[in-house]
Amino acid sequence: MQRKDMTQTVLITGTGRPEALGFNLVRRYLEHGDRVLAGIRRPSPALEELAQKYPDSLHVLTMDISSTESVNAAYEEASAWTDSLDLIINNAVATSPDIMKELPDCDLDKVAPVIDVGAVGPLRVLKAFLPLLRKSGIGGLVVNVSSEAGSIGKCYRSYYIDYGMEKAALNMATMTMHNYFKDDPGMNIICLHPGWMRTNEGNSRAPLIPYEHAETLRVLFERKRHDKEGPVFITYTGEAYPW
Numbered sequence: 001m002q003r004k005d006m007t008q009t010v011l012i013t014g015t016g017r018p019e020a021l022g023f024n025l026v027r028r029y030l031e032h033g034d035r036v037l038a039g040i041r042r043p044s045p046a047l048e049e050l051a052q053k054y055p056d057s058l059h060v061l062t063m064d065i066s067s068t069e070s071v072n073a074a075y076e077e078a079s080a081w082t083d084s085l086d087l088i089i090n091n092a093v094a095t096s097p098d099i100m101k102e103l104p105d106c107d108l109d110k111v112a113p114v115i116d117v118g119a120v121g122p123l124r125v126l127k128a129f130l131p132l133l134r135k136s137g138i139g140g141l142v143v144n145v146s147s148e149a150g151s152i153g154k155c156y157r158s159y160y161i162d163y164g165m166e167k168a169a170l171n172m173a174t175m176t177m178h179n180y181f182k183d184d185p186g187m188n189i190i191c192l193h194p195g196w197m198r199t200n201e202g203n204s205r206a207p208l209i210p211y212e213h214a215e216t217l218r219v220l221f222e223r224k225r226h227d228k229e230g231p232v233f234i235t236y237t238g239e240a241y242p243w
Helices: 021-031 045-053 068-081 108-133 161-180 210-224
Strands: 009-012 035-040 058-062 087-090 140-145 187-193 233-235
Touching: 009 021, 021 035, 021 045, 021 210, 035 045, 035 068, 045 058, 058 068, 068 108, 087 108, 108 140, 108 161, 140 161, 140 210, 161 187, 161 233, 187 210
Parallel strands: 009 035, 009 087, 035 058, 087 140, 140 187, 187 233
Antiparallel strands: none
């Protein structure tokens, strides 16, 4: 059943950095008239300032997605603010200080915590918030923000050990949940290679500006909401990306 006003309630994780994608997705959904639960692990002055501008439609939700207890507590808080969810965007990510190191120099004890946040964390969020998502009046959608670095078929690096494994594991989690939801017409899930964005000083040459790109992705997600036959791992243009 489709609601008349077509506004939606969105949960987005990893939203604390104003120069990054998550924060700008929050901005775009708020500007579109939607209600947003913005997940963060630590306080974000920029997000608090945004909450003052949108006091009725933005709720800042503190949760550590590496902790089931923290995620479950966040669910209870969210349930007091909304009785349904229409979209979950799992955008939070982790990397280790050794991301650019090859095997001989990489501290492998730092890899597992990264995977726990970036691949298991989205499943914790989905498991906890699924009851709200199933109450969507327009059909629940989950978007897992992955990366080209998570493609095994396209892998070319000899570094990015933690990040690549994290995103490959997230892709597997997405496909497993796609199979889980396959017979449920009210649920869908995809993973996304969002493209190269200018999210910090180190990639100022990147072609995509997060605020502009967030609107491209917002529109794309609505096109994919009920598309259960199309590709599951997609680029920001909606095309299939190799697993």
